[in-house]
Amino acid sequence: MRKNIITLVTVLFVGLSANAQKVEFEEYDLSNGLHVILHQDNSAPVIALEVLYNVGSKDEVDGKTGMAHFYEHLLFTGTQNIPRGKWSEIQSSRGGSGNATTNWDRTNYYETFPSNELKLALWMESERLLHPIVDQKAVDTQNEVVKEEKRQRMDNAPYGKIQYGMVYKHLFDKHNYGRPLIGFIKDLDNAKLEEFKAFYDKWYMPNNAVLVLAGDFQKKEAKSLIKSYFGTIPSRTLPKRVKIIEPERTKEKRVTEYDSNIQLPAVVLMHKTPSMRDREAKVLDVISTILSDGKSSRLQKKLVENKKKALAVFSFGRAMVDYSVYTIGAIPLGKNSLDDLIKEMDEEILKLQTELISDEDLQKVRNKFENRFVSSNSSVQGIASSLASNYMLMGDTHRINNELEIINSITKEEIRAVAKKYLAKSRRVVIDYLPTSKKK
Incomplete structure (x- = not known):
């Protein structure tokens, strides 16, 4: 375990040599629309996996704000094959770590693992997309987590409104960028389970995501595993996005x-x-x-x-x-x-x-x-x-x-x-x- 931790820490300190400034990568699409990007670097026995979904708080509708950020938390609950509350325990027990972030435009999930855990990393991310637990117990639990995060990072943080964009409401009169990234708590309190599920079904699909694998792997094996774990996940029709035009300001x-x-x-x-x-x-x-x-x-x-x-x-x-x-x-x-x-x-x-x-x-x-x-x-x-x-x-x-x-x-x-x-x-x-x- 100690060796795994040391190995993972080294990923933060792998410098680029003068002739390695250019980042080499290969990208392609699976038949279901999932975009895949591979960056092979066998200099250290570590892999990094990131799945980024093209959905953020700007995609929420009136009265149902906070859903994008909420899913950042909710999708760590567990899946049909990962017991409730065991996600992080499984990761850490195999020398890995991970997290997620949300902003106005996107939501991303990422992790690092020793390279011999490539199968586990890909399987867990495919489980997150295919078999997540979205039930009332999970919603109620994460609602309290989100409220506590809001208290710590925004309500009780000096100058937090500036740092977390709570003041953007003064800049954007029409565009959803003017809403709080975390949403309005009253909307989350009032949301029904069916509405949480509907948000997931609307945005979480392979043809609205990019999967990036970087680090110590062999491309042939990686491509085979990615196809095996993600290739059978069905695509769906994405809703049409219409950009909200924010009028130009003409007076301070x-x-x-x-x-x-x-x-x-x-x-x-x-x-x-x-x-x-x-x-x-x-x-x-x-x-x-x-x-x-x-x-x-x-x-x-x-x-x-x-x-x-x-x-x-x-x-x-x-x-x-x-x-x-x-x-x-x-x-x-x-x-x-x-x-x-x-x-x-x-x-x-x-x-x-x-x-x-x-x-x-x-x-x-x-x-x-x-x-x-x-x-x-x-x-x-x-x-x-x-x-x-x-x-x-x-x-x-x-x-x-x-x-x-x-x-x-x-x-x-x-x-x-x-x-x-x-x-x-x-x-x-x-x-x-x-x-x-x-x-x-």
Whole structure:
């Protein structure tokens, strides 16, 4: 057991050599529509398996929110052939581990195992798709788990509404991205068992999924096992998706949010930006890096180190399929006001909108993205995740190898143009994020 644990830990530290930057993979479809991607790497006796389903919280309907995230938990209950509550026990007893995540666009299930447990890993994932336990006992149990997760991560976490997108309701008036990722608890409380089953039947099928296997295996054997475990699972007709068009904002909107878990306020500038598939989304990633990534970033140097007006600054993009969200924010230090921080941040944004960044700054950004690429693809689990996301969300598996090329092709002129286009004051929502004690 100790040997298995050590082996699995090494998967996190398998570096890429200079001539192995390109991720090699093979992809194909089973007859039932399941897309399969294989990345063979026999350098360590470990496999990573990921099954990503093209369903997230944006696919929920009014009055029945929270289903996508709920299934992230529910599908660990057990199956017709895996006893209730024994999923994790079986995994760990064979040296494996696994988990799942949900966002607005997708739900993924992933695990790592010693490579001699390939059959077990594939069988368990096929069981999750083919024979899950979805009964009232499972629903009631997981409902309490979801409520506790909401309490810990959102209700009781400082600045949790910002981190988990609970404030997106102010940015999206029509699109489902404005709903809480976890849904509304009252909807889950009111949902009937038949409605939970209907959501599963609507979205969980092989022709709405991608399976990625990465690590120590032989392709001939892997293909045979994948076909054996997944090939007979029937496909079904997927519902037609219609993208909800979110109108462009033409006037700045300012709102107030309260958080009982904080003592220091924050100010947040939130912008609706293009789909993660759009080149401009990568330009905004570059802009975010320039503004607040690291001690040498512009907002960090100006507001935290030099002027000492902010305790902390942050900016991040949340990449999504229909639209993305770009957030900039700061927590004031001492008696500095939120309006003062807005003024300072706007000055830096204006510089990006009107001036070209230096060659030195552009090269720094490129270096950071190269380091991120190496880091994210330094384990078979990371590669499996990247391959799945690039196929399903980006619409192009080869994007895993084109990412740096795209970043390195971004020009200083593009950065200026995109900053001017998407960071305009008229497009944004400003949030005064205050302690509940300030509520009048």
